[in-house]
Amino acid sequence: MGVSIRLPDGVSKIGDYAFRNCKLLSSIHLPDGVTEIGDYAFSSCILLSYIRLPNGVTEISGSAFLNCKSLSSIHLPDRVTEIGD
Numbered sequence: 444m445g446v447s448i449r450l451p452d453g454v455s456k457i458g459d460y461a462f463r464n465c466k467l468l469s470s471i472h473l474p475d476g477v478t479e480i481g482d483y484a485f486s487s488c489i490l491l492s493y494i495r496l497p498n499g500v501t502e503i504s505g506s507a508f509l510n511c512k513s514l515s516s517i518h519l520p521d522r523v524t525e526i527g528d
Contacts, residue, residue, distance in 0.1 A: 445469020445490040452476060457484045459504070466490065473497050480507045482527070489513060496520055503527060 446465075449472040459481035462468055469490040475497045485491060486509040495518040496503075505527030508514055 448472070450474055450477075455479070457481055459483060460486075462488055464488075470494075475499060478502070480504060482506060483509060486510055493517070496523075498522060501525065 447470045456479045482504040492513040498520040502525045
């Protein structure tokens with residue numbers, strides 16, 4: 444059984460290591476204002492299977508989704524200009 448999180452409007456960045464090792468995180472709703480995903484932000488979220496990045500996201504930092512073993516689908520917006528290692 445996983446955990447679902449809905450972040451409030453006003454959040455503009457998912458910081459480095461923000462949800463790292465949240466092993467029960469299965470889904471997350473990011474508000475439209477998010478523009479950046481930090482280093483290792485969701486690394487080792489082993490139940491996270493899908494994430495839709497808002498259209499405002501332009502940067503996905505290194506290892507943001509490292510070891511997300513269940514991640515089978517990700518929506519990348521057209522505005523993404525940088526994807527890290």
